[in-house]
Amino acid sequence: MRRSIKKLAEHVEKCPFNGNPTKSSVTRRFSEIPGPREIPVFGNAGNFKYAIGSNAKTIESYNIHLEEMYRKYGKIVKENLGFGRKYVVHVFDPADAQTVLAADGKTPFIVPLQETTQKYREMKGMNPGLGNLNGPEWYRLRSSVQHAMMRPQSVQTYLPFSQKVSDDLISHVAKVQLRFGHVNMQKVAGRWSLESAGQILFEKSLGSLGDRCEWADSLIELNKKIFQLSAKMRLGLPIFRLFSTPSWRKMVELEDQFYAEVDRLMDNALDKLKVNDSDNQNMRFASYLINRKELNRRDVKVILLSMFSDGLSTTAPMLIYNLYNIAAHPEAQREIRKEIQDDPSSSKLPFLRACIKETFRMFPIGTEVSRITQKDLILSGFDVPAGTAVDINTNILMRDEVLFSDSPRIFKPQRWLEKSKEVHPFAFLPFGFGPRMCAGRRFAEQDLLTSLAKLCANFEICHRGEPITQIYETLLLPRGNCEFEFRKL
Numbered sequence: 508m509r510r511s512i513k514k515l516a517e518h519v520e521k522c523p524f525n526g527n528p529t530k531s532s533v534t535r536r537f538s539e540i541p542g543p544r545e546i547p548v549f550g551n552a553g554n555f556k557y558a559i560g561s562n563a564k565t566i567e568s569y570n571i572h573l574e575e576m577y578r579k580y581g582k583i584v585k586e587n588l589g590f591g592r593k594y595v596v597h598v599f600d601p602a603d604a605q606t607v608l609a610a611d612g613k614t615p616f617i618v619p620l621q622e623t624t625q626k627y628r629e630m631k632g633m634n635p636g637l638g639n640l641n642g643p644e645w646y647r648l649r650s651s652v653q654h655a656m657m658r659p660q661s662v663q664t665y666l667p668f669s670q671k672v673s674d675d676l677i678s679h680v681a682k683v684q685l686r687f688g689h690v691n692m693q694k695v696a697g698r699w700s701l702e703s704a705g706q707i708l709f710e711k712s713l714g715s716l717g718d719r720c721e722w723a724d725s726l727i728e729l730n731k732k733i734f735q736l737s738a739k740m741r742l743g744l745p746i747f748r749l750f751s752t753p754s755w756r757k758m759v760e761l762e763d764q765f766y767a768e769v770d771r772l773m774d775n776a777l778d779k780l781k782v783n784d785s786d787n788q789n790m791r792f793a794s795y796l797i798n799r800k801e802l803n804r805r806d807v808k809v810i811l812l813s814m815f816s817d818g819l820s821t822t823a824p825m826l827i828y829n830l831y832n833i834a835a836h837p838e839a840q841r842e843i844r845k846e847i848q849d850d851p852s853s854s855k856l857p858f859l860r861a862c863i864k865e866t867f868r869m870f871p872i873g874t875e876v877s878r879i880t881q882k883d884l885i886l887s888g889f890d891v892p893a894g895t896a897v898d899i900n901t902n903i904l905m906r907d908e909v910l911f912s913d914s915p916r917i918f919k920p921q922r923w924l925e926k927s928k929e930v931h932p933f934a935f936l937p938f939g940f941g942p943r944m945c946a947g948r949r950f951a952e953q954d955l956l957t958s959l960a961k962l963c964a965n966f967e968i969c970h971r972g973e974p975i976t977q978i979y980e981t982l983l984l985p986r987g988n989c990e991f992e993f994r995k996l
């Protein structure tokens with residue numbers, strides 16, 4: 508179960524990095540928060556470059572823009588988004604992250620990651636879904652998945668399915684390697700995450716790692732295009748809010764195709780599931796949901812859809828980043844293998860877990876955990892009124908030189924095994940925090956651990972050519988050579 512705010516707060520009090528932000532003697536006004544120069548209507552100068560020249564290069568490097576703002580203005584930065592979109596405050600300090608998240612309350616408010624998806628769903632009369640909702644409706648839906656998604660014991664029920672998907676992955680990788688002499692993980696990781704989503708959410712194999720991999724590839728490609736366009740529309744001129752622009756029409760076309768496919772999957776799955784009063788503790792996810800009296804079929808579909816689209820775009824890149832780190836560090840690869848050989852039936856695998864954690868730190872999937880503050884707060888000594896959008900820029904925090912003192916750019920899984928080097932708990936938030944923490948966290952962790960363990964036990968994993976870096980496409984996705992060699996052991 509997720510860590511409670513109370514428990515974390517106790518931990519934070521003991522933390523050597525804790526700078527207690529509320530004890531500052533003089534509080535400065537919101538208007539004094541540093542940030543780029545403001546231009547009437549357009550907002551700030553940094554924003555201007557996105558508005559006038561939303562070319563691919565500018566958008567792709569949004570994460571670099573955040574890093575530059577941190578270097579230039581310090582640990583708190585205010586940006587006027589322009590065109591009536593008000594301000595967003597970026598925080599790059601774990602103490603501020605703690606203040607924001609500890610004030611969350613029972614129903615934290617967020618800025619949706621994809622405004623375009625929210626707008627599309629509203630236009631079609633659909634429920635916006637978990638990651639786009641706020642307030643009581645979010646709370647109602649989230650409460651019904653909390654038990655089934657966040658309890659490690661509940662997620663354990665899926666271990667056999669996770670193992671089955673890992674076995675399919677091993678056979679698929681071996682076949683592709685034999686045929687092409689290398690494996691394009693952009694494709695294979697997508698198929699893997701789709702197959703896993705099928706098992707968790709639709710209670711069946713989708714054949715993504717078997718005879719339906721072309722179908723899987725086209726759905727993954729569709730999802731990718733939605734994320735790319737959504738990044739462009741998020742950072743560019745927000746005209747689509749008022750008029751039906753060519754980008755908006757394209758987005759509607761892509762979303763129409765995506766939803767038609769997912770709707771069919773959900774209907775097929777739900778038609779086969781039974782309403783059953785008996786033991787719902789051991790039910791799989793969709794069965795558990797349709798047996799919840801407070802949820803109707805529409806609610807169940809909203810939840811499945813949210814889990815499906817959020818999961819598809821996150822676990823696949825994380826598998827690639829993990830393989831890259833493992834391949835680039837043969838000594839770590841050997842250690843993982845040794846750990847598995849020493850105790851093949853164990854799922855503890857502390858060293859592999861530390862490698863995965865370190866990969867979350869080095870290759871964060873998102874640029875921020877966002878909140879709309881519900882109370883007046885003091886952040887880094889500045890007043891921040893209730894109702895302000897605050898982005899906790901986790902991608903900067905997790906690679907900060909001060910917080911990860913010796914080596915923020917170096918892959919060092921040992922740092923998570925050394926008790927002496929405590930890391931500020933709010934400096935490392937790959938899955939967010941509190942009641943809105945990632946609903947798929949336990950599944951993602953289990954899938955990554957199971958599949959990486961099997962891949963390392965079966966193959967020597969190699970990577971050559973252009974290193975993998977990250978570009979911004981709503982999420983931070985891999986750029987570089989994603990072709991790996993898997994040599995059978």
Ligand code: HEM
Nearest residue numbers: 637638814817818821825938939940943944945946947951
């Ligand atoms: C490695 C993979 C993943 C990472 C790093 C990740 C990260 C995140 C983060 C940072 C948030 C925002 C949390 C917050 O605001 O405090 C989030 C939300 C969410 N994630 Fe994930 N995620 C991953 C995989 C998944 C998977 C596999 C699923 C579904 C099976 C999923 C479903 C969701 C949903 C539904 C939300 C919205 C929760 C809400 O607003 O109530 N995620 N995720």
